[in-house]
Amino acid sequence: MNLDPHPLSIQGAVSSGLGATVRRPPPSYHHGMSPEETTDYLKRYRDWFEEDRRIPPEPAPLFDRSLLVSEQLHRRSDLERASRYSVAGSGIQVFMTRVGFAKHSSATPIQELQPVRFADMLVGRAHVGNYLLCRVIAPCSRMVAIQTVIEDVDGVAYDLSIYNFPSTFDCTLEHLDALFSVGSVLAIREPTFKAPMQGDRPLVRVDSPTDISFVVPCSPLLDDVTWRTGLAVPGSHVLPSTLDAWQERGNGYFKASQWFLAAFAYSQGIAIQSDAPVLLLNRAEAYLRMKYYSGALCDAQRVLSTAGIPDAHVGRAVFRLAKAHYGRAEYAAAQQSFVRWKNAHPDDPAADSWIERCGARSKERANGQYDWASLFRTAKKKVRLDAAEYTGPMEVRTMDQRGGGRGVVATNDLQAGDLLMVTKPFISVYASDLPKDRVIVTLDLISNTSKERTDALLLARIVEKISGNPDLHDEVFHLYAGPDYTQPPGRYPPAARAPVPVEPLNPKVDIDIAQLEAICTYNNFSPYRLENYHADEQGAKPTGLYPLASLFNHSCSANAVWYCIGDIMVIRATGPIPAGTEITIPYTVEESYQDRQAVLKKHMLEHCTCSLCEEDRKDGEGRLRTRHKLKQRVASASFLAASLTEAREFERSVRDTFRSTRGPVRPLLALALHAVAEKLRASGNPRQLKEALQQDMEALRCFGFEVSQRHGGSQSSTRLPSIGTDRFPAVTSFFEPTTMMLRIACTYLNLDEEANGELWIKAALWLTNASVGGGKELFMLVHEEALKQMNIYDYAARVL
Secondary structure: OOEOOOOOOOOOOOOOOOOOOOOOOOOOOOOOOOHHHHHHHHHHHHHHHHHHHOOOOEEOOOOOHHHHHHHHHHHHHHHHHHHHHHHOOOOOEEEEEEEOOOOOOOOOOHHHOEEEOHHHOEEOEEOOOEEEEEEEOOOOEEOOOEEEEEEOOOOOEEEEEEOOOOOOOOOOHHHHHHHOOOOOEEEEEOOEEEOOOOOOOOEEEEOOHHHEEEOOOOOHHHOOEOOOOOOOOOOOOOOOOOHHHHHHHHHHHHHOOOHHHHHHHHHHHHHHOOOOHHHHHHHHHHHHHHOOHHHHHHHHHHHHOOOOOOHHHHHHHHHHHHHHHHHOOOHHHHHHHHHHHHHHOOOOHHHHHHHHHHHHHHHHHHHOOOOHHHHHHHHHHOOOOOOOOEEOOEEEEEOHHHOOOEEEEEOOOEOOOOEEEEEOOOEEEOHHHOOOOEEEEEEEOOOOEEOOOOHHHHHHHHHHHHHHOHHHHHHHHOOOOOOOOOOOOOOOOOOOOOOOOOOOOOOOOOOOHHHHHHHHHHHOEOOOEHHHHHHHOOOOOOEEEOOOHHHOEEOOOOOEEEEEEOOEEEEEEOOOEOOOOEEEEOOOOOOOHHHHHHHHHHOOOOOOOOHHHHHHHHHOHHHHHHHHHHHHHHOOHHHHHOOHHHHHHHHHHHHOOOOOOOOOOOHHHHHHHHHHHHHHHHHOOHHHHHHHHHHHHHHHHHHOOOEEEEEOOOOOOOEEEEEOOOOOOOOOOOHHHHHHHHHHHHHHHHOOOHHHHHHHHHHHHHHHHHHHOOHHHHHHHHOHHHHHHOOOHHHHHHHO
């Protein structure tokens, strides 16, 4: 393709700024803004963004390329210095990024695009129908985006910013040098030439990494191309030119556990010889380490389809094929390949454990029977668990009552505790996954909120997973993305697709970043872990995309609940659900109406119509504001030191925030009553212990439990309590009411009423088992700390 340079002078071409539109700078943001200040800032930023978009596209001024390179080298030097300080423990860097604004991602194959030069590009336009052929002419830097300087064939240079590129979220500068080395030739599909936020220097912005192709020397894109500045870029290094040299480089990266760079190097060699079996096998193994299972499977299949390869290559290909099938949850195919390998290597036990795991996963998927206690113990050590997914008697349907949107309905009659789903995240991110030396604050223009610290990494890892598993694209992109996008198909999940080859140099999938950002806003969960429930609340909140689970609609008074053991989400029915009935789950269980609405706002739910929210709204705004302040008080550490008198006064204040005619479900009053009960217990006085029992039983009723009383045996002059077991409420986590039940049991034991104590411990077991399963063994693990603090662990183990 003919790209002779334009006859223009580039040396000393400097912008005068003349003729350029004067653009108003965006509103300023500072870290630490309150939620209200953040919402106001985002509204002002959106207004600025729309104003800026209305400015007509215009030609870009020229800049001295040597000045651009010099400034980029200075940025690089600053980052290297900051990195040294960070290693020395000198502080944490804070960066900010915005999501949810309009941005372009290409969906057109590069073969169908026409080349474009900077001279023909306009600032403020995505150049649809074109691609930009360019070279990297300066070392990279990275804050949120990768930044460098590129030149086109004419030698005209501008800054380049690349977002969301796989493997680069928390990489070293040396990693960037290996990917975007000086002299690398890139082809950018439908590039956006973006106006600067400050100053007069525009830049090329790439939001989707799938818009970038690395152009190898033999590419037809370089046919008839002449670079005005010469064949080589000053400061560039000579890259390997043979298959063996690229293999050696890839092996070096592999030994250093730099899997993406290894796959990148092997791909360069494969571009020279497409059927090189050793490179394909090596790349397949690198892909497995990155969980690029689609890419690994295709590479292994390519080797196996090659005639005349040595038996050793066949063996490695079969084993890697089997592991790729396992990673794709194709357990029968994985087992078949492992058995094939075992038959060829009968004395080698390497496949034995894999064959056993395939059988276990197949059984889990078929009948929903899991060793919950074992999973819980494992999750204490590592969050990402090896377990199959299970889908029970439910399906996704279009819901007429929700305006044609989707929901989940029961296909059989269900009872309390019935298992509906066990599902793994597409991606989940926890505080332990975050870099220690920097924080990225994500501001969401869709929800007008500041997202969790884990959200930026979640988006990056979703992009990376789709890049390495292109056949999973629809699993994410068939989720709801808001009113600005086409309504997704009525049925979910989408039909399984065949694995797609993965080529890091030339991506085989198109990722629309703007749509993906919207999908995350509408569908992400905060997957609090059962085995680490309270610890997760102390640091950065976890974030996860659970595609099928996100199809459950929200209700604060739902008929199903969800919990996570490790990264596995478990959903169970809270009570009878007739076949054909919609199944809902609570996205939040906050006692305060304002707190619930703040959480729901991040899920783009502005007005929950569940019975709990309707009752709250009937109480009136004044009562809701007072109740919210009281909730903040009961959650404070200082409240622990309150006296019994203060606790009683607090309980009366909370009670006054509810209408006298309101129904029994009053979650915050439950906490207040329990606080009084705890103060009463502290006295040890039998009369006050009995009053504490009544306070906690009323607290359980305020959560929505049915608490009845019947006369006990000769051991007690009081009456034996019991709870209804046909359903349990979803307005709170099972932890709070279970703790109350255990405290009631402990109190009865202190009153020498063992029969009552045993009954309440069994009630706590029933609630835990109905909520998360696992029977006695998991109950003892989940509540081990509480049982030991109450000194009833051995008693519970004996009577259950």
